[in-house]
Amino acid sequence: MRLTPTLIDGVVVVESESAADDRGSFVRTWCRDTFAAAGLDFEPIQESLSRNLKTATLRGMHIQGAPFGEQKLVRCLRGRIFDVAVDLRPDSASYCRWFGLELDESRDAALFLPRGVAHGFITLSDDAWVHYMIDTAYAPGHAGGVRWDDPAFGIAWPTEPVVISDRDRNWPDHV
Structure with missing residues (x-):
């Protein structure tokens, strides 16, 4: 398992190595010890x-507010x-940057x-399944978001959304 930091502090690309043979393949998708060795406290x-x-x-850009902030591992x-990840931590060196x-x-x-860090995605195919591992229980009263096309972030989406919920379409600008 290889963990590669991004330009946003704490946002990490996790690449796993698959073992394959004539039966198919096997891949470890998460390992507490590997994450801990990289300084990531994620349970x-x-x-x-x-x-x-x-x-x-398009789904996003979602974030759960304090004291119920979430850490997530997202996979397709x-x-x-x-x-997409957007840093919404005001004290962060990568504040308002996206990856x-x-x-x-x-x-x-x-x-x-x-x-x-807010999260969102846009599907690039029909029938896309996105899996989340999350370290905090969902707290509906603390669910929030920012607009996917907020000019404060300048996210370069690869395509315009065709399907988007009213809630996601109407999140406020961040600034």
Whole structure:
């Protein structure tokens, strides 16, 4: 398992090595010891699955507020997505910066997001399944977000959304 830091402090690309033979393959998708050795204190207590029917479905940008901030490990199990993290921590050197990468079912990769970092994605294929490992229980009263096209971030989405919820369309600008 290889953990590669990004330009946003604490956001890490997690790449796993697959062992394959005539039976198929096997891959370790998370290891507490590997994360701890990299200085990442992450103990998931919840898993979630987002099934997205159509290409250009946008979900985000979501964040859960204090004291229920979440750390997440996000992976695409089926199809393809462009996954995005935005740093909303005012005291961070990477405040308001974004990082994005393509995740798909054939790449043994995931994106780790620390507390205070908003998350969203847009599907690049029909029938895209996104799996989350999360270290904090969902607290609906603390769920929040920022607009996916907020000019304060300047996210370079690879395509315009076709399917987006009213809630995600109407999040406020950050600044």
